[in-house]
Every structure is written in structure tokens, then in C-alpha cells.
Amino acid sequence: MDILQTANERMEQLAALMNKDIKQPIAAEEKVKVGVDLGTSSIVFVVLDENNVPLFGAFEFADAVRDGLVVNYRESVEVVKRLKTRAENCLGISLTHASGAIPPGTIGNNKKVVANVIESAGMEALYTIDEPTAAAVVLDLKDGAVVDVGGGTTGISVFKNGEVIYTADEPTGGTHMTLVLAGYYGVSVEEAEQNKREQKDSSEHFSVMRPVVEKMAEITRVHLEKSPSEPLYIVGGASAYSQFKNTFESYLKMPVFQPNYPQYVTPLGIAMSSGSGNL
Ligand SMILES: Nc1ncnc2c1ncn2[C@@H]1O[C@H](COP(=O)(O)OP(=O)(O)OP(=O)(O)O)[C@@H](O)[C@H]1O
Ligand SMILES: [Mg+2]
Structure with a gap:
């Protein structure tokens, strides 16, 4: 089997949703997983169901993060808030929690700031994992x-x-x-x-x-x-x-x-x- 087959199937599903804002209401009791990637060139927001099937994906270009360090806190929060609202409108539920990531080697307050952005955008920050582990x-x-x-x-x-x-x-x-x-x-x-x-x-x-x-x-x-x-x-x-x-x-x-x-x-x-x- 092609070693990338499963990854590619999920990537295709996510890419097909990306920035399309497709209305796909789900039941209020359905559990979802949310990821926020604060990148240097864009901030990406992904919602999956419990089985990792993509339900929503969107991004905005933002000049708020440089090499993993949040250099514009307010803008980062505003972008994440907007992406969250778009996801909630598409899925018809409110999103209460999300995880973020940091480049390897990020320590101290720089690590905490990703969780702070997620919390300031109105979600509980669950995990902050390092980017290579996410990949x-x-x-x-x-x-x-x-x-x-x-x-x-x-x-x-x-x-x-x-x-x-x-x-x-x-x-x-x-x-x-x-x-x-x-x-x-x-x-x-x-x-x-x-x-x-x-x-x-x-x-x-x-x-x-x-x-x-x-x-x-x-x-x-x-x-x-x-x-x-x-x-x-x-x-x-x-x-x-x-x-x-x-x-x-x-x-x-x-x-x-x-x-x-x-x-x-x-x-x-x-x-x-x-x-x-x-x-
Ligand atoms: N869809 C795309 N097509 C072509 N190039 C792209 C696309 N998306 C991003 N890029 C290029 O990739 C670079 C950004 O990559 P990526 O989105 O992985 O970085 P990031 O996570 O924002 O940054 P970093 O990981 O350095 O913090 C930019 O130089 C951009 O031009
Ligand atoms: Mg990146």
C-alpha cells in the first residue's frame, strides 16, 4: 500500500472544504476536534469529527506570527475569532475547545502564548503540541x-x-x-x-x-x-x-x-x- 494513502485521503477531504464555508450542520451532541495553526504566513482553523473526518477548514493570511512567535497578539486573536465564527455558522454548533502547536524548542511564555490566543478567542485550550509531532x-x-x-x-x-x-x-x-x-x-x-x-x-x-x-x-x-x-x-x-x-x-x-x-x-x-x- 502507498504509505501516504490514508494521509492523502484526509488531505483531499480537507482541501475540498478549505475556505469554501460549506454549510454542514451537525448534531449539538456530536463531539468535534479543533486545531488552530498559528503560522508565519497564515492562520489555519480545522474542525474534525471524532473519527478525524474533516468537517470544516478555513484560513486567513495574517502577519501576526513570525517563526512560531506571536508578534501581533491582538490580530492573532481577531483572526482566530473570525475563523471560529465561520466554523460555527457552517456547523451550527458552538466550539468550546481547541488545540494549538508550537515549533520545536519553543519554551516558557512563547509556548503559553498560543494557548492564550485560543483562550482569548473564546475556547478552552486543550493541548499545545510541537509542529513536527502534529505532522x-x-x-x-x-x-x-x-x-x-x-x-x-x-x-x-x-x-x-x-x-x-x-x-x-x-x-x-x-x-x-x-x-x-x-x-x-x-x-x-x-x-x-x-x-x-x-x-x-x-x-x-x-x-x-x-x-x-x-x-x-x-x-x-x-x-x-x-x-x-x-x-x-x-x-x-x-x-x-x-x-x-x-x-x-x-x-x-x-x-x-x-x-x-x-x-x-x-x-x-x-x-x-x-x-x-x-x-
Ligand atoms: N496553497 C499554496 N500554494 C503555494 N504556496 C503556498 C500555499 N500555501 C502556502 N504557500 C507558501 O508556503 C509558505 C508558507 O508555508 P506554511 O503555510 O507551511 O507556513 P507557515 O506555517 O505559515 O509558516 P511557519 O511554519 O514558517 O511558521 C509561503 O511562502 C507561501 O508562499
Ligand atoms: Mg507551519
Whole structure:
């Protein structure tokens, strides 16, 4: 069986719902699991039923978090409140609890702030898990490595027997791919970001961004040398380009697995590992 089959089925279901605001009322007594992903480029809100079937998914672009640190608390809360209201309108219930995630290595108040955002948005904060563990839940991974290429950083996490045994986070991410595009075409960063998202299959774009992707592969190589592991999975929005996986495979000379819609893996995993509120 394709090792990504289950993950891909859920990703497809979630992607089909994303920002569609489909009215799908559920019974008031039905238990749901809610995940909130406060990312650098967007805040994603996911609701699942008890069997992890996606019921609602939405996101807003927000400049409220930088590399896992909430830099604009008020905006984060406002965005989460709006996403919560949209979910409640679609599902016809009120959402009372949610879980969040933090990048590996986040400690102290920075860890608490994610729970505070969820509470300020009117929900009980159940768990704050680390992002690679959320991804591993979706991928059903016990042994192997996950590379999460987000907006600001490339994070590598190595798992052994279901535990994170090694993590690293380096400041090269999707933003750097956008900056290279903006420079090459002489357009604003905003325009380059839009073009980048609209032309995910453009090989011309990709050849401009390839050196940045190879740098991400090099970062991965260096860390895997310190903590060798396979299989290797790639997730994160910045990896959502058709030639991304192949570039990693030829650079690292090893097979690489990538689920469909890699930008939704962490938010789905946060919701999957959340409780249904009655724990
Ligand atoms: N649907 C998409 N299509 C193409 N690119 C995308 C898509 N969604 C996100 N991206 C790109 O992925 C990057 C953001 O990835 P992701 O959403 O995983 O990051 P994040 O979780 O917000 O950030 P971080 O994990 O660094 O805090 C951006 O550079 C963006 O251009
Ligand atoms: Mg992320």
C-alpha cells in the first residue's frame, strides 16, 4: 500500500472544504476536534469529527506570527475569532475547545502564548503540541524524518519509536523563494508571492527558485548527517511546488515522500491530536 494513502485521503477531504464555508450542520451532541495553526504566513482553523473526518477548514493570511512567535497578539486573536465564527455558522454548533502547536524548542511564555490566543478567542485550550509531532500524526510516522518548509524556516525533525530525537530549524523558507522571484522579475514582494502561488507548476519560476530549494536540501543533508534517518517526508506550504520533491530527491540521492496539499499537514495534525473536549 502507498504509505501516504490514508494521509492523502484526509488531505483531499480537507482541501475540498478549505475556505469554501460549506454549510454542514451537525448534531449539538456530536463531539468535534479543533486545531488552530498559528503560522508565519497564515492562520489555519480545522474542525474534525471524532473519527478525524474533516468537517470544516478555513484560513486567513495574517502577519501576526513570525517563526512560531506571536508578534501581533491582538490580530492573532481577531483572526482566530473570525475563523471560529465561520466554523460555527457552517456547523451550527458552538466550539468550546481547541488545540494549538508550537515549533520545536519553543519554551516558557512563547509556548503559553498560543494557548492564550485560543483562550482569548473564546475556547478552552486543550493541548499545545510541537509542529513536527502534529505532522507525524498525519503521516502515521514512528521512525523517519520530517522536513517542514514553512514561510520563514526549514525545520527538520527526526523520530525514533514515535519520539522526536533530533530537531533543527534554519531561517530559510518560502519567503526567501518569494524574495528571489521578486528580485529576478523586478516586481514587489506582494506581487511575487501572488505569482508564486498562482504558478505552482511553472518550470521557469522554479528554475529561478531552485537555488533556494537546493539550499533547503543542503540544510536537510547536514542535519541528516548528524542524525541519519529514513524515510524522509516533506511537508509545509513552501514545498507545494511540482518540482520541489524531485529537487530534494536528486540533491539528497534518496527517496522523499510528500503528501498532497503539504500546507495543510500541520493544521490537520493539530486537530487530529486534539481531544474532543470531554477528556
Ligand atoms: N496553497 C499554496 N500554494 C503555494 N504556496 C503556498 C500555499 N500555501 C502556502 N504557500 C507558501 O508556503 C509558505 C508558507 O508555508 P506554511 O503555510 O507551511 O507556513 P507557515 O506555517 O505559515 O509558516 P511557519 O511554519 O514558517 O511558521 C509561503 O511562502 C507561501 O508562499
Ligand atoms: Mg507551519
